[in-house]
Amino acid sequence: MTLVTAADVGAAAERIAPYVLRTPLVRVPGERLWIKPENRQPTRSFKVRGALNAVAELAGRGVEHVIAQSSGNHAQAIAYAAGRFGLRATVVLPDTAPDLKVAAARALGAQVVIVPPALREDACLALADRLGAAVIRSDDAAVIAGHGSIGAELSRDLPARAAEGPGTILVPVCNGGLLSGVAVAAGPGITVIGVEPELAADGQASFRAGRRLAWPVADTYRTIADGLRAPVLGELAWEHIRRHVDDMITVSEEQIAAAAEFLRSKLGEHAEPSGAVTTAAYFAHHEALPEGPVAAILTGGNV
Template structure:
């Protein structure tokens, strides 16, 4: 690491001493079920256990505790729509530092209220984080506030780097660290820390496929950037000026993951690791699901960097995963409209071990005889083979089943 990076291993060591007692030293937990899923030996650093459920507290605390008395008295300002906002607001209140957070006007109300609940003054401005950042800079200058950047700040980067320091203290034999990439503060700090402690360790960054900012910058490409992503915490259009040189020099590869893989990873954390992971927090596992052979037989450290996911969204993701696994299946049945029909269908499904989740009648479809009826039935099954057996049983009993997939009716029976 001979290049003149903006932080050094000594900065991270100082940050570790500074933030001790103010943030949780989160556990590095073996994940045997994730290991079975990927073929690697997986250990998970649970940053979702921090007070505000993300790693952002480390950088925020290091920055805030490094302020002079005059700066603390004037106060700080940050721009964020999520975890950085809550981390700065929460610890600024703990340290008696006035905090202002500029958030886009489109920020969900729950995040705005959570930030206000931590005692910060919230300013809603602009449609995007870029516009909020411009406004935050203006207010910082007008009110002589200290600007706390979410990633492009040496103190913030050094604070985040304490994660890898702890991981390698707990598991010195880690072969790979897979770390989500947004603006690069998390990766930059941890790359410096990890390479200082174990030069041969491999560092892999992960971006959402819709936001390949670092991928473009490092590989001189021009992939389109933008769109609705589950991993909004790493949905950054512009990489950091201080983070880019570190990532370019020390990270061996940047992997892009699609929304389906991010969903699978969130679901795997919930169902296999019994942990809440937001989309960005699950990105490292998504990279492993994309290329399991790459990590097979290796010892891999994942950073579950945040767990702030809406519970309704999590529920929807888990149901969608059950549908992908054929453990939830919907059928449209056609039959004569006669008394006892629903009871017959229910008994048939019960005899074959299916759990009925939803039923709806349809009598007005023009492709059904006037004396006919359609019955849409959604059932829970044990998997693909069980679903096919149920479909066969329905067909054998004259119900003419057609599968209904999340995207609509199957074009034809199998």
């Protein structure tokens, strides 16, 4: 299995630079916490980074139609990227997806197919075969490399924020594509920690066991963090995570809700529950985190 490298991340960052915002670090007053607000990106989610890189590569190979399955934000990102490069896009969403995300994918020009949550993957593959479309998984190598641009930015920005140490990056975990890319790109000495809801902690269970473990879909769909409900880490993502990630921690539903409200009321940042888990993790676990600055990636604001 070929893994993503720092060179792949660098190439992806250069490729997508014209289309994405280089998000800043926003200090939380009185804390050693810094927020990286990816909710400010086009489509209001970090997902646009990986989607743009993957679609650009496919467009360069002559692909005309792309398809993806998603809980919502990846679908919007694929639709946006396809529009930028003149490709058709079809996205498969669960019938539990927020109306806001479904409407946004359609508004961006994608054909939207709605199915029960457990049928997302099978429906996507069947449609890809019928339509002759290229599947873009949310942990494809090109997607991981695009997401890694966040880690590359943080590896330059984070150590300059304090002298106590190179710092820690907290990363939300769904199927692991973002965590993989950030971990590959993070600079020397930077600690990278994945964060999941307690109700969808298949990734932490896998990390502790040293092998991929799947949770029932009915279990992971209990969390309010609708973007983190994947029942198992992606196969490619897992290979990166087990090599490069330092730890995986979890937060409760109450902690997620409180963090989202904190980000809105104190910083004016609208965070969906999936994007607020890292801020929740800082307040729940800050005493156990390594010394030095902590960066929490706020992954999305589609709420």
